[in-house]
Amino acid sequence: MTYGVLLLSFSSHSHQRNFVPGFLDHPGTRIVAVADDDDAIDDDLRSLNRQWAQQLGVPYVPCVEEALTREDVDIVSIAHDIERRAHLACQAAAAGKHLWIDKFTGATVAECDAVVDAVRRAAVTSIVPSYHYGALVQRSLAVLNQGQIGDLLGVHVDLMFSKGWPRPVPPAETPRDPAGRWKYPDVKRELLTTGSYSVGLLQACLAEPRQISARGGAFFFPEHAATHTEDFASLTLTDAEGRLGSLSAGRIGVATHPSGGPSTARLVGTAGTVTIDAKRPATNLFVRQQIIDADHRPAADDPMQWASGPPSLAPPVSDDPAGLRAALDDLVDALNEERSPAYTVKEARANMAILLAGYRSLATDGEVVTV
């Protein structure tokens, strides 16, 4: 059986474009339409949505409610702005559709709760594919399951994107609590955007958090300083079993790492410590002319490189380092076997709760927040 997939929006703040190859290639899925609420989006997105529908050879439906009535839609891939995702997820679940949601299920914990509730009531299957299936989490879980490092004492993660063109940053205030606002024309909040991947690893390895402290600021981009947001952040937590976790996350500028940014975890156990580098094994590719001619400047229409990557001198050998193909396998198998995928809207809700506690701490310059 193949499942029909409806693509809900190609917002530039999301990763729908990254999901398309998986839906096209997977034997268990087929893309049946692209949809959005035309009366609620701007001209650029209306045009982009239509371009993608045309490119994929499927209809564009300008009304989500109408698209959800299509009988050939089994799975809805939601990749709209964060502020709209909860509403769309609840709408799709109520229509009896299974959910594939890009990173964040809502802008607040209350919105995430509403999605968890809608999924439960509709008895549909949900997956948030971005956190659990990548190399860093899967290798860490393999090490823990093998028992080689004994009992886990702590997990420490550094995951950053070598993207964007840094420029001198004026003195900036402490970043503000987002209070449900995530969308800015020029910036993404990076504790949320890059930190959420590391939180996914902390979730996989540790119990629920008890205390959280976070710091962050604008160190690389004047756009972040001007909007009182962070381009870099770090976070420390303790879990319910007294174990320790920490992360650093950010958008740190092009040409700072041979593989596009560090992606490293250190697992400290009673019997050993292991360092896991998700960018290894890598193939070192040094073509003289390419290096000499390399242009690291981001494209004018994508200055923070939300939709593009830097030139990589040492790309990971894995053909699925982010685990999107593995996530799609899990969703299709879960539907066939009538079970839950490994990472659902429930885990995504917990991820967001950790991040928001981090933001409460960050806004007070690192005060310890009890969860």
Add this chain to the structure above:
Amino acid sequence: MMRIVVICDRHRAPALKAFGHCFDVIGTVGTAKPLRDMARIDGPEQAIDAGVQAVIALTPSAKLGEWNAACQTQQIPLISAGPMSPTDPNGFIPGRWRHNASLERIAGATKTAQMGTPVFLRHTCCGDGLHGIWWSLLDSLDFAHRVLGQPRRLLVGVSRRGSRWHAAVTVTTADGKTAHLQTTPAPHPGSDAMLLTSGGLAWNEASADSLQDMDGNAIRLDDEWPDARWAQHGLQQDAEPPDSALPKGLLTMLRRASRNRTIETLEL
């Protein structure tokens, strides 16, 4: 070569290798298994009879007070990689990390104008037991101080299972820089560091040179333990004093964080 006794626990035992190149090691005290040509020393009397000229404490030991008293009586120099107690820095030669070439290179990177301003530092060092992690963190804090500037606040967390201790300390400075320092109970030379600056990133590669045995265990071949060079420096008459003061209260906070399983705040 100077005849020495080394006080060393099991987790720092790999550091002993390099001592044979620059000292005549009479023997070791503590849980570290002595290397070939080294004896296990029972107490100060045995060492004095064997003509010991200096005692070097790489790790804390319950016997340190006894050795310190004997060395003072006999006027034998004793240097240690950490303080005897929070109020007694006698013999403590800070800055062991400065004799690790990798860490020195990372610290030196900040002198390059194009590296810009430090943003974030991560450093992993080794230590076990309450006093073991205290000594290691004091060294790591000295490294963070050199790289980021004067710390303003420490957030201290400790995770413990039986006799295995793990600490994580968040260091913040008044101008927004942050460091995450952590200890591991497994032997570790302390060269694992990453520095993010406004102009770039500097980090030490996790060991690429390792030997895999038939049981699947990896043995690192390029470990860079700074202890022997630190000891040589510390025993010089003109060894420079440390440039960072001991953060008072750290040991208390480590103890409290361990007992309460909480993140403790230490304002400096």
